[in-house]
Amino acid sequence: MKFISDKVEVEKPFLELCDKIQECGSFIHPDVIIECSAGNMRIRAPETIKEGERLISLTARCLLPYRKFKFDLNQSQIVIKYYDDDLASEQVEMMQLMLKLFNALDKFAQHSKTSTRSLYYKDREFLDLLFKMRSDGQKNYGRFQGVTLNEFLLDDFFHSRVLGVKNELYQNPYFTHADANQRAKIQVCMPIMDCINHHPNSLGFQYSPGPKLTVRNSKPIADNDECFVIYGLYDAVDMLFAYGYPEPHAKYVRSVPLTIDFGSQTINVLSSLRRVKHANLKPHLKNLEFFLPRIVIKPEKKTVELSHLYIPQETAPNALRRVLKHALSKLDSGIQEGDTVAMVLKAEKEIIDANLRYYRDLLKMLAQRETAPGTEQIVENVVSVANIQIEKIQNYPHFQDTSVG
Structure with a gap:
């Protein structure tokens, strides 16, 4: 794996995180290129990696249950306030390394500028108008009740970075909590895999034996070696609300x-x-x-x-x-x-x-x-x-x- 970065302080926690997930049984293709530029990450695949070939696989041990952590802000830096006792020590270490990356890249500050739902605190009239685009838009208002702007932004930030894992992971000891009995999806953070960007014409996240969460080489843009994954079936408005940026490639x-x-x-x-x-x-x-x-x-x-x-x-x-x-x-x-x-x-x-x-x-x-x-x-x-x-x-x-x- 080759890592390229324009920020020196990003390299150490990133490489430590790569080592940690591989120690825990995960896989990173040796030829993959992960690039950090102007605060953004992307994953590239040279011609030696075939289309559809596995790029990254994360074991259940490396999928970090978001709700088992409580986060806080310390001078605009995201920190762990506390976490559930039943988390494995390596899961806490992986989350700490992910936060070091987010903080080095000023991810929270970026999100604060682009979070569409944060208009509730900044320009409620504007948000009311935008919610008219979606019949269930105003149901989001329940998320704001009794919550400060920074508390909301923290939760919104992680909501834009987690994935609901499938039922087959529930039997894993790392997911033994009340939600498992309800067969509800568990929201997890995905170390390293978090770097891959969205494109509606790419492959989705896949579940493979192990169980493992896998992304494969999918390059939907001609003459471009960047790999993408589809986050979901979104149009430009959906992406604006969920991820805070305009998506020009949707087919509807x-x-x-x-x-x-x-x-x-x-x-x-x-x-x-x-x-x-x-x-x-x-x-x-x-x-x-x-x-x-x-x-x-x-x-x-x-x-x-x-x-x-x-x-x-x-x-x-x-x-x-x-x-x-x-x-x-x-x-x-x-x-x-x-x-x-x-x-x-x-x-x-x-x-x-x-x-x-x-x-x-x-x-x-x-x-x-x-x-x-x-x-x-x-x-x-x-x-x-x-x-x-x-x-x-x-x-x-x-x-x-x-x-x-």
Whole structure:
């Protein structure tokens, strides 16, 4: 493994952490290159590492249960305040080394400037407006109650760096706590693996025998040797809330919430982030599974409620129309084909119009209002996200059919 850094103080804790995880049975490919530049880490793979080849594997012993540690700030440096007695000594050592890295790279200070949800403390009115992009956005307010800004930022910082591990790790002695009995995912910090960045076209985290958590060589950007992993199914707005930066590569836009009124029937579109799993899909719907929302029929109100809708790009040009047609058929199986087509086209137009209007109005508002102190980077990121979403909506394959200017 080769380590390149523009900060001398980063090298010692980083190499110590590499040694520690390998002592605990983890794996780092000997040819991998890990680079630190301008406070950011990235993982690179030379041509000697084949596509899909294992880069890093962490044993359960090296996955550090976040909730077993309590953190604090000491002059903007993250420190361990206390930890559960049942943690292994090497797990505490690994966490201490991770904190040395975070502190040397000023990660908490960076996060403080980009945490979108920290607007609750800095510019509540602005956050209220942003939460309109997501139907469950204001449920986040519960996280702020009785919590200071720094306490929130610490928790938000680690939330952007942890992974919920799968059930097969629960039998490991390092995860023997109450959550195991509830079969709930355990949020863990991932030493070294934490360095790999997100790209929506890359491979995901994998679970291999051992059990081990593994990332493999995935280089989705042409003529670039940086390796990525997909953090989750996010569009630009989702990434802004979860990780504090604009993501330009997503293949869809998650629609803002809206209601589509057909007179006697209604579609309510939510914008939930909750994953939806569909069992026993009919053959004609199987290639639509990713785009299908949770569909709730309310016959007494003649309403169909959709958990979310995606505005796709050229890779799935007809997905939105097919989802709308399927949802309408669930509401009323007796709708004539011609009426269904007209209703789908009306709904499509209103969805495109509502999303374009929201993001254009957001840009106008930001151009006119004064930026609150300490929110400069957040505002800049929101402007970038709004422009990304507008461009993707205009790239919707049937955009011209909607006659939206």
